[in-house]
Amino acid sequence: MVEDGAGDRDGKAGGAEAAGERLAERENVAITRQVEAARHRLLWELGRYLMCLGGGADGLNERLYEQMSRDIASARRLQRCLGRLGGEYPEWPPEICRELKRFAEGLAENKRQARLLGKELDAALDDPHWAASLR
Numbered sequence: 108m109v110e111d112g113a114g115d116r117d118g119k120a121g122g123a124e125a126a127g128e129r130l131a132e133r134e135n136v137a138i139t140r141q142v143e144a145a146r147h148r149l150l151w152e153l154g155r156y157l158m159c160l161g162g163g164a165d166g167l168n169e170r171l172y173e174q175m176s177r178d179i180a181s182a183r184r185l186q187r188c189l190g191r192l193g194g195e196y197p198e199w200p201p202e203i204c205r206e207l208k209r210f211a212e213g214l215a216e217n218k219r220q221a222r223l224l225g226k227e228l229d230a231a232l233d234d235p236h237w238a239a240s241l242r
Contacts, residue, residue, distance in 0.1 A: 138239040145236035150197055152231040153188050158211040159222045164204035168196040184225050187232055 157170045175185045189196070199207075214222075 141236040141239035145231070145234040145239075146192065148234055148236075149188060149191055149228075149231040150203070152227045153185075153192075153197070154199065154203060154207045155210055156222060156225065156228050158207050159214070159219045164199065164207045164211075167199050167204075167207075171196065181223075181225055184228055184232070188228060191232060191237065 153171070154164075154167060157167045157174075158164065160170055160174065162170055171185060171189070175182050175189070211219075
């Protein structure tokens with residue numbers, strides 16, 4: 108029996124194709140994780156910002172709506188946040204609300220005022236991990 112080598116080449120090509128698919132899948136998982144990390148950071152910073160405005164953790168989306176509706180400089184920033192979070196008001200799980208409440212309770216007035224400048228929100232909006240979603 109004479110082998111022409113074609114079967115061997117097909118096997119190598121199939122192996123390379125499978126390896127390429129595995130690599131693409133790992134890359135997709137990594138991209139998803141990067142974007143999710145950026146989203147998580149933004150959600151936390153948005154929650155902290157909203158808590159610094161006063162009020163409890165129960166009315167975060169109402170406070171977000173009120174601030175976006177006002178003709179203030181931060182309205183555009185908050186609209187960007189909402190866009191990054193998928194365009195819909197975020198869900199605030201109870202564990203995040205508890206942590207945000209603890210955060211606000213321990214915050215000195217000067218720190219609260221500093222957070223309202225929005226630098227932390229800007230940093231979360233410009234997190235380099237968002238770029239992964241553009242690939």
